[in-house]
Amino acid sequence: MDGVLVDNMYLHARSWVELFRDYGLEGMDPERYLRETAGMKGLDVLRHFLDPGISPEEADRLTELKDFLYRVMYREEMRPMRGLERFLDRAAELDIPLGVGTGAGARNIDYTLATPGLKDRFKAVVGSHQVPHGKPNPDIFLKVAELLDTEPSRCVVFEDALPGVEAASRAGMKAVALTTTNPADVMSRCKGVIEVVDDFTSLTPDQVIAGI
Template sequence: MTSPNPRAFIFDMDGTIVDNMAFHTKSWVAFFERRGHEIDPDDFFRATAGRQGHEIMRTYLGSELTNEATALLDAEKEELYRELYAPHLETVAGFDQFIETAQEQDVRLAVATAAPPANIVFTLDGLDLRRHFDAVVGAGDVARGKPNPDVFLLAAERCGTAPEHCIVFEDAPLGVEAARRAGMRAVVLTTTLPAEAFAEFDNVICVARDFSELDIEALFAGRPAATNNIQQAQ
């Protein structure tokens, strides 16, 4: 019997399903070095994680860039990333068991990512994960990247789930803000930033190092993470 209020987990991909943000940062550094620009990796991540490639290109290389120009630049940067990360491609600890248990409990599953189509194929198909998801929403499906809520709202719609019954899994402040704007609770994975980077968000219900630390029913009950768990996740 189908639940009248189906529940859903919506996963960011980069830094959440896979612990790859260091490789994205390395590829951005190399990409900008080719153009004579230096970036601070930590500041760059905080300012851009969750934004779409064309948004980043226009911010750092000029707002006058055409769609065709940004598409070529995006392709160059993402090819660099895939070359760097391919030998290391694997899911975050506990993820495979976590989604298997969620499916057994009739939780709908979605991916909502700022990644371009080629990177979604690289990750989800490279790890044979796509078959588990009821919806996959990427940069090509929405006009605006995070912190706008578009990608999460579309994922919920495609799952047939109301925002208040969705929990988002994220590793970046812009993503958690997008979840907040969508009216969704969030779980933070500290794959990339420490717990204190998310202290301002009142929609965060749990902070964890990986998926092995998470309990599905406790998450839907909305229990905030205990202080000692947050400290351990740092």
């Protein structure tokens, strides 16, 4: 969802950095968050950067603080990724079932999928709160495939983050990588990636199907 349906990952990174600074972690920058933990559950992000022993309850509290800051920062900028609406229209014409598998929590999912052009586009939506393990584990994508009544091997994941591409590979799925979080040369080296694009302006569902 984040960094794929909408180009918002840098704002997520900035909000994490502001939270970390408030809790005494200096010298952190958004690029490091994007490189090391983009797409992960809040609990895993906080254990990676702030406190390896943080409790799930405290992690939930801090993640909600971060998410509130993110929503305030992004409220006036919400719009679909370039070319996405045309891509989704064509997928609907081809009767391709679509799902969202995201490391975001319920409130951020509702917030983002309410963006004009995205509402009611997806048959299945799975967030980090609905599976035991977040990315890079495959749980989220496998749950989406189950809800879509589709074999994992027939699914293509669209991802911007390295943990997400790894999760797709571990789920037995191919991936299209977007360069909103990592550069093309990094994403092109990832296992299972069939295409690397900046956005959806030059991509069609027909091309994706042909590529698999």
